[in-house]
Amino acid sequence: xxxxxxxxxxxxxxxxxxxxxxxxxxxxxxxxxxxxxxxxxxxxxxxxxxxxxxxxxxxxxxxxxxxxxxxxxxxxxxxxxxxxxxxxxxxxxxxxxxxxxxxxxxxxxxxxxxxxxxxxxxxxxxxxxxxxxxxxxxxxxxxxxxxxxxxxxxxxxxxxxxxxxxxxxxxxxxxxxxxxxxxxxxxxxxxxxxxxxxxxxxxxxxxxxxxxxxxxxxxxxxxxxxxxxxxxxxxxxxxxxxxxxxxx
Amino acid sequence: xxxxxxxxxxxxxxxxxxxxxxxxxxxxxxxxxxxxxxxxxxxxxxxxxxxxxxxxxxxxxxxxxxxxxxxxxxxxxxxxxxxxxxxxxxxxxxxxxxxxxxxxxxxxxxxxxxxxxxxxxxxxxxxxxxxxxxxxxxxxxxxxxxxxxxxxxxxxxxxxxxxxxxxxxxxxxxxxxxxxxxxxxxxxxxxxxxxxxxxxxxxxxxxxxxxxxxxxxxxxxxx
Ligand SMILES: Nc1ncnc2c1ncn2[C@@H]1O[C@H](COP(=O)(O)OP(=O)(O)O)[C@@H](O)[C@H]1O
Ligand SMILES: [Mg+2]
Numbered sequence: 001x002x003x004x005x006x007x008x009x010x011x012x013x014x015x016x017x018x019x020x021x022x023x024x025x026x027x028x029x030x031x032x033x034x035x036x037x038x039x040x041x042x043x044x045x046x047x048x049x050x051x052x053x054x055x056x057x058x059x060x061x062x063x064x065x066x067x068x069x070x071x072x073x074x075x076x077x078x079x080x081x082x083x084x085x086x087x088x089x090x091x092x093x094x095x096x097x098x099x100x101x102x103x104x105x106x107x108x109x110x111x112x113x114x115x116x117x118x119x120x121x122x123x124x125x126x127x128x129x130x131x132x133x134x135x136x137x138x139x140x141x142x143x144x145x146x147x148x149x150x151x152x153x154x155x156x157x158x159x160x161x162x163x164x165x166x167x168x169x170x171x172x173x174x175x176x177x178x179x180x181x182x183x184x185x186x187x188x189x190x191x192x193x194x195x196x197x198x199x200x201x202x203x204x205x206x207x208x209x210x211x212x213x214x215x216x217x218x219x220x221x222x223x224x225x226x227x228x229x230x231x232x233x234x235x236x237x238x239x240x241x242x243x244x245x246x247x248x
Numbered sequence: 249x250x251x252x253x254x255x256x257x258x259x260x261x262x263x264x265x266x267x268x269x270x271x272x273x274x275x276x277x278x279x280x281x282x283x284x285x286x287x288x289x290x291x292x293x294x295x296x297x298x299x300x301x302x303x304x305x306x307x308x309x310x311x312x313x314x315x316x317x318x319x320x321x322x323x324x325x326x327x328x329x330x331x332x333x334x335x336x337x338x339x340x341x342x343x344x345x346x347x348x349x350x351x352x353x354x355x356x357x358x359x360x361x362x363x364x365x366x367x368x369x370x371x372x373x374x375x376x377x378x379x380x381x382x383x384x385x386x387x388x389x390x391x392x393x394x395x396x397x398x399x400x401x402x403x404x405x406x407x408x409x410x411x412x413x414x415x416x417x418x419x420x421x422x423x424x425x426x427x428x429x430x431x432x433x434x435x436x437x438x439x440x441x442x443x444x445x446x447x448x449x450x451x452x453x454x455x456x457x458x459x460x461x462x463x464x465x466x467x468x469x470x471x
Contacts, residue, residue, distance in 0.1 A: 054378055056374055056377065056378065079377075079380045079381070079382055080380065081380075082377065082378055082379065082380040083379060083380035085378070086378075087375075087378040089371060089374070089375060091371055093371040093372055093374065093375035094375075095372065095375070095376075095390055095394075096394065097393045097394050097397065106376075106379070106381070106389060106390075107376075107379035107380055107381060110381055110385050110389060111379060111380040111381055111385075152375075155375075155379065156378075156379070159379060159380070
């Protein structure tokens with residue numbers, strides 16, 4: 001019996017910005033329905049790593065296999081590929097000129113080419129999943145940060161992606177709004193979504209992650225089960241980082 | 249007083265020449281309705297092409313914009329109007345005028361749209377691309393609607409300039425408003441038609457000026 005195909009499989013991924021080496025050869029395999037959690041200090045390459053997974057950044061070297069297909073190969077239709085890879089940004093990036101529903105349905109209309117009614121129906125269902133069905137016609141600036149981020153999640157979910165990438169989804173939120181976003185992520189996890197999450201929410205990692213990766217200076221320093229990483233980090237750099245973020 | 253009215257506000261003369269003025273007004277209106285959309289379309293093409301950041305193309309676009317922004321529009325108009333036939337291109341005078349205006353106005357509109365596009369943060373584009381929209385779709389559905397809103401006052405004030413520019417076409421004998429006003433003046437030996445022309449321009453432009461200052465006040469209030 002062969003092992004099931006990973007959802008995401010990064011092999012020796014490198015990325016340089018001029019003289020800066022942001023990623024120094026990353027190997028990372030994310031299984032189906034797995035939640036992989038990435039921690040690490042600012043500037044360690046976490047965002048760059050996520051952005052290489054849907055080619056918002058072009059890796060300088062290495063392979064990115066998504067569902068077994070090398071998305072860096074020249075023949076690939078990257079726009080077709082991207083609709084199966086949802087992404088959520090720290091700063092939400094909602095379109096301010098569109099309502100919540102408009103944000104969620106734009107790609108349904110223009111990429112999937114759904115007729116307006118079908119797109120709206122599917123968009124409402126996605127907003128319902130994040131608990132915002134009744135705010136469908138609100139403008140982004142009428143929503144709290146937590147609600148905006150949930151709309152952004154709905155925008156990705158509406159395309160029914162196979163994997164979701166989260167880049168510090170709660171870092172820009174007031175503390176009292178973090179919970180509502182984590183609740184949505186927890187529900188996605190329970191419904192079997194494959195997730196790659198960069199975040200500082202260690203509590204969420206402990207409870208929901210299958211695996212935690214610690215990155216520093218463009219490398220994966222260590223990885224393991226959440227309890228192992230948090231309670232018995234093997235590397236001094238990990239210990240140092242955890243001491244700083246948890247504050248003891 | 250009587251002399252003033254006779255010379256500048258002579259109703260009798262106005263009645264006599266009003267068909268000429270109407271014809272001129274109609275021509276000016278047509279010119280505006282062609283030149284403004286053409287200029288906006290040309291400017292959009294320039295700005296969108298620029299936003300793809302292809303080095304050699306951007307080099308060309310910058311050269312184009314710089315050249316026509318520094319080239320006096322009247323000289324350009326005369327050059328195109330008399331130059332095209334000279335190189336064997338016999339085009340109707342309206343077309344020659346439109347070509348000259350397009351070259352000039354597209355460069356100005358292009359700069360405005362470019363500033364608007366550059367005012368939209370990278371995150372908007374990345375969010376759109378991450379859902380599978382193409383670069384062009386992202387431009388059309390995400391970037392441009394916001395960009396246009398951001399530079400709307402500039403677009404309108406440039407449009408005011410463009411409408412005033414159409415009077416330049418009188419120099420090459422296109423029968424637009426100013427030209428017809430001067431023809432009427434020549435026929436009647438009375439400056440009243442010119443006063444009428446001025447008032448017509450005012451009536452045409454003043455609502456746009458009002459709209460502009462309302463928009464500007466609104467953007468000020470938002471800041
Ligand atoms: N577009 C870019 N241009 C130049 N350098 C960049 C760019 N994006 C990221 N970097 C650099 O790459 C390194 C990793 O950045 P990033 O992936 O954003 O780290 P993290 O998300 O872990 O804070 C940093 O040194 C950063 O300055
Ligand atoms: Mg980051």
